[in-house]
Amino acid sequence: MRINSVVVALLLLGTHTPVVHAQDLADEVAELRALLTEVQQDYEVRISDLEIRLAKAEQLASGAKREATEAFDIAEQTAIDQSAGTSAANTFNPALGAVLSGLYSDNDGFELGEAEINLKADVDDKFFGNLTFAVGEEDGEAEVELEEAWLQTTSLPGGVTLRGGRFFSGAGYLNEFHGHVDDFVDRPLPYQVFYDGQYKVDGLQARWIAPTTTMLELAAEVSSDSEALLANFGGDIGASNSWQVGMSWVKTDPDALIGDGELGLVDFVWKWAPNGNSGQRSFKLQGEYFSSEESGWYLQGVWQFLPQWRAGLRHDTVEAADRDSLMLDWSPSEYSRLRLQYTNDRVFAETDDQWFLQYIMSLGAHGAHQF
Amino acid sequence: MRSMLLSITILLLPAGASALEVFACEPEWASLVSELAGDDVNVTVATTAFQDPHRLQAKPSLIAAIRKADLVVCTGADLEIGWLPLLLRRGGNPEIFMASDFVRKLEVPQVISRSQGDIHPQGNPHVHLDPRNIRRVAAALAEQLAEMDAKNAVAYNTRLADFQERWSDALATWDQRAMSLAGLEIASHHRSFSYLANWLGLDIVATIESKPGIPPSGAQLASLLERLNDNPPVVVIRTPYENEKPSLWLSERLSLPAIQLPYTISGNAAVTDLFTLFEETLRILEEYRS
Numbered sequence: 001m002r003i004n005s006v007v008v009a010l011l012l013l014g015t016h017t018p019v020v021h022a023q024d025l026a027d028e029v030a031e032l033r034a035l036l037t038e039v040q041q042d043y044e045v046r047i048s049d050l051e052i053r054l055a056k057a058e059q060l061a062s063g064a065k066r067e068a069t070e071a072f073d074i075a076e077q078t079a080i081d082q083s084a085g086t087s088a089a090n091t092f093n094p095a096l097g098a099v100l101s102g103l104y105s106d107n108d109g110f111e112l113g114e115a116e117i118n119l120k121a122d123v124d125d126k127f128f129g130n131l132t133f134a135v136g137e138e139d140g141e142a143e144v145e146l147e148e149a150w151l152q153t154t155s156l157p158g159g160v161t162l163r164g165g166r167f168f169s170g171a172g173y174l175n176e177f178h179g180h181v182d183d184f185v186d187r188p189l190p191y192q193v194f195y196d197g198q199y200k201v202d203g204l205q206a207r208w209i210a211p212t213t214t215m216l217e218l219a220a221e222v223s224s225d226s227e228a229l230l231a232n233f234g235g236d237i238g239a240s241n242s243w244q245v246g247m248s249w250v251k252t253d254p255d256a257l258i259g260d261g262e263l264g265l266v267d268f269v270w271k272w273a274p275n276g277n278s279g280q281r282s283f284k285l286q287g288e289y290f291s292s293e294e295s296g297w298y299l300q301g302v303w304q305f306l307p308q309w310r311a312g313l314r315h316d317t318v319e320a321a322d323r324d325s326l327m328l329d330w331s332p333s334e335y336s337r338l339r340l341q342y343t344n345d346r347v348f349a350e351t352d353d354q355w356f357l358q359y360i361m362s363l364g365a366h367g368a369h370q371f
Numbered sequence: 372m373r374s375m376l377l378s379i380t381i382l383l384l385p386a387g388a389s390a391l392e393v394f395a396c397e398p399e400w401a402s403l404v405s406e407l408a409g410d411d412v413n414v415t416v417a418t419t420a421f422q423d424p425h426r427l428q429a430k431p432s433l434i435a436a437i438r439k440a441d442l443v444v445c446t447g448a449d450l451e452i453g454w455l456p457l458l459l460r461r462g463g464n465p466e467i468f469m470a471s472d473f474v475r476k477l478e479v480p481q482v483i484s485r486s487q488g489d490i491h492p493q494g495n496p497h498v499h500l501d502p503r504n505i506r507r508v509a510a511a512l513a514e515q516l517a518e519m520d521a522k523n524a525v526a527y528n529t530r531l532a533d534f535q536e537r538w539s540d541a542l543a544t545w546d547q548r549a550m551s552l553a554g555l556e557i558a559s560h561h562r563s564f565s566y567l568a569n570w571l572g573l574d575i576v577a578t579i580e581s582k583p584g585i586p587p588s589g590a591q592l593a594s595l596l597e598r599l600n601d602n603p604p605v606v607v608i609r610t611p612y613e614n615e616k617p618s619l620w621l622s623e624r625l626s627l628p629a630i631q632l633p634y635t636i637s638g639n640a641a642v643t644d645l646f647t648l649f650e651e652t653l654r655i656l657e658e659y660r661s
Contacts, residue, residue: 076507079475128460152460159438159462209438209462215431234431239419242430271428275421277612278428307586307614333585334453335485368457371430 094121094129095365099180104357112137113358116147116180120367128152132178147178147200159209169199170207170219170230171248173267173288181369183284183302184327185341185356188316190288190296194263199250201226215244226252234371239276244269244371264291269371280307294319308332321347335362391520394437394463396445396455397424398636399499400470402645404444406534407513411523415440420638423612424450425489425584429457437463442519444512447471448496466519471496473511474504477565489584499635500567502542502649509534541646548653551660558599560609560618563634567652576604579617587617596624603627606659610634630655 101113114134123129132148150165168176174191175198187197203223210216214235221228228251234244246267254261266289273282287299296318304310314325323346329339337360345352391412395401401416408414415436418424424446427433437443437458445451447469459465476494483492498504513531517524553572557564560579568575577599581591599621607618607629615629622629633642633651642648 072503073507076475080473154460155464157464161460161462207462209434211439213432213435215435217434232431235435236430236432239421242428242432244431271430275419275612277422277426279423279426279612280614333485333489368429368453368455370457371428371434 092121094119095367097365097367098363099178099360100363101180101358101360103185106355107352114145116178118365118367120365122154123151126153126155128154159211161207163205163207164203166200166202167205169201169221169228169250170205170232171199171221171228171250171263172265172290173244173246173269173286175199176370180360180362183300183310183312183329184314184325185339185343185358188288188298188300188314189318189321189323189347190290190298190316193294193296193318194290194292201228226250236276240272240274242271242276242371260293262292265289271371278304281305290318323347335366336360391442391516392440394440394443394465396443396451397499399645399648400444400446402636403505403509403512404516406645407509407527407530408516408523409526409530411520411526412442412516420611420633420635420642425453427451427454429454429461433458434461437461437465439463440465442466442468442515444468444470446496446498448476448493448498449491450496466515468512468515470504470508470512471498473507474498474501477569478562488580488582495562495565497563498566500564500652501570502538502545503570504566505645506535506538506542509538537646541649545649545653548657552653552656555606555656555660556602556604558604558607558621560607560613563610563613564608564632567632571656573656576602579607579621586614592617592620596621599625605661606630608632611638628659632656 095118097118099116099118101115103111103113105111114136116132116134118130118132120128120130129151130148134145134147136143136145146166148165148167150163150167152163153161156162170176172191172195174182174187175195179187179198186192187195191197201221201223203221203226205219205221207217207219210218215233217230217232219230219232221230228248230246230248232244232246234242236242246265248265248267250263250265252261252263267287269284269286271278271282271284274280282304284302285300287297289295289297296316298314298316300312300314300316302310302312308331310329310331312325312327312329314323314327316323316325323343325341325343327339327341329337331337337358339356339358339360341354341356341358343352343354343356345354390410391408393401393404393408393412393414395404395414395416397418398416398420401414404412404414417433417436418427433454438461440463443455443459443463443465445455445468448471450471459467471493476496476498479494480487480490480492483490499508509531513527517527520527549571554574555571556574556576557568558577558579559568559575562578562580562583564573564575567573577595579587579592579595581587581595587595603625604627606627607622609615609618609629609631611631611634615631618629631639632655633639633648636642636644636648638648639651641651
């Protein structure tokens with residue numbers, strides 16, 4: 001509009017040139033100047049208007065970005081809240097797991113192993129509870145055996161834990177493990193002779209872990225007819241090696257254990273895996289020495305040569321009796337294992353060749369295994 | 372008498388000036404703790420990039436480490452179920468921070484059965500490979516640290532603000548670079564990279580493990596090969612701790628590269644913190660875009 005008037009003014013200026021009056025010319029120049037100034041000001045207003053609109057748009061954009069981020073956060077939070085689940089009476093059920101096992105041996109044929117059922121949960125903020133019972137059959141009669149029933153503190157300060165009830169004694173590396181995690185079909189001879197397979201205590205156990213970099217654990221166990229003192233040390237050598245050494249002393253009623261009722265134990269385990277990554281390959285060497293009136297020991301090595309395959313060799317002995325065992329097992333997953341074992345048994349006068357096939361299957365909750 | 376009681380009380384109290392002890396299950400969380408806490412805490416990390424966090428053992432060195440910890444920072448979602456609960460029951464009594472509680476999990480299974488392999492009922496636990504999750508976890512972790520160590524609360528909040536700003540700037544450039552990677556077709560060993568793929572828009576066309584945690588059988592590999600033959604992915608990826616054999620086998624048959632992504636801190640020499648983790652991951656993947 002104003003541009004048009006400028007053009008018109010210029011045209012007018014052109015047409016009027018023949019009749020030049022100084023006064024008119026001066027007026028027109030002044031008028032044109034005024035027009036130009038007006039145009040200039042108008043553009044400045046428009047530019048500043050645009051600048052304001054740009055600033056507003058930028059502000060909006062950053063606001064939108066912030067809102068998008070907030071929306072992402074809200075969406076994530078909503079998803080988390082929704083997946084948190086609802087509360088019901090069963091929500092607090094203890095973790096339930098069962099282990100099924102069976103054995104075929106060329107001497108005794110098919111033997112159904114004990115089915116082991118385990119329940120465990122935090123009791124409250126101060127106690128943890130664990131119950132394991134084994135269901136089996138003896139001479140055609142169903143039999144339920146209470147393997148473990150213990151409570152343990154979870155919130156004592158200073159690295160102290162107390163455990164009470166029926167538990168597997170910490171005296172001896174293998175003793176705290178359930179049979180289903182053993183690397184061979186049967187326990188080593190000293191365990192069978194001195195512990196009748198597994199030494200269970202009905203009593204109280206106190207453990208203390210020292211605030212050190214190398215693990216040092218001291219423990220004591222008491223029951224109405226026994227007492228025990230234990231010490232464990234352990235650590236790493238580089239990223240690939242871990243080790244543990246234990247010493248224990250057990251005193252029981254003379255009837256409870258073979259010998260004079262007093263037993264000393266030394267055990268060690270060394271585990272190797274490349275970079276400490278046991279998924280592909282690993283090696284474990286363990287041994288224990290039992291000393292009482294009689295003495296016995298075993299040494300075994302297990303080599304995981306493929307992710308699902310392991311081979312093991314064991315020599316075990318008590319006094320003059322000894323055996324050698326060779327095993328091969330295949331674990332399709334963490335929860336199943338099939339095993340073939342050959343044992344050259346020289347416990348009795350006549351050497352006995354024994355072959356075993358074993359399955360071990362774990363259902364449901366399956367807790368972590370200790371080192 | 373009173374002074375004797377007092378001195379006994381003082382002896383029993385923990386030393387007041389000691390720094391917070393943090394036990395991190397994985398290197399990525401140890402790195403995040405260092406970003407937020409600097410020298411105000413001591414961090415011990417349980418695993419390296421070369422150790423499978425699913426399959427660690429509750430070894431003596433870790434029992435000793437967790438015994439001293441005030442705070443445990445782990446992934447959760449059952450990633451550490453095979454070893455952490457046992458460590459926590461051996462005499463330690465720390466506070467527990469699970470990073471995956473603060474992010475939305477992918478691949479939450481509809482059917483919970485071990486016949487599906489080693490599945491995680493709460494969803495895929497490898498949450499740290501989406502940088503947007505790191506931002507969310509950082510905020511929650513700083514809050515936890517400030518709550519436990521009130522005298523340094525201001526420092527944690529300042530470091531959080533600084534970290535979030537640097538992270539947002541980095542994320543903006545990563546998001547730009549991500550555009551050229553969208554739709555990149557990839558085969559992966561395990562579902563370790565689902566969050567990375569979700570963020571970058573990568574197309575994971577195949578997982579070598581047909582079920583999580585279970586090594587593939589010969590027949591499964593053969594059928595995978597047949598399926599991928601006509602339309603092979605661009606690259607096969609794996610973490611530093613996963614078995615390289617199945618990846619290499621597939622890469623040889625399909626004539627495509629098999630590569631190891633850093634996955635976490637120190638997963639390769641260039642990765643020293645969370646920033647370089649994503650820088651390196653993007654740099655490696657960019658070599659394979661069309």
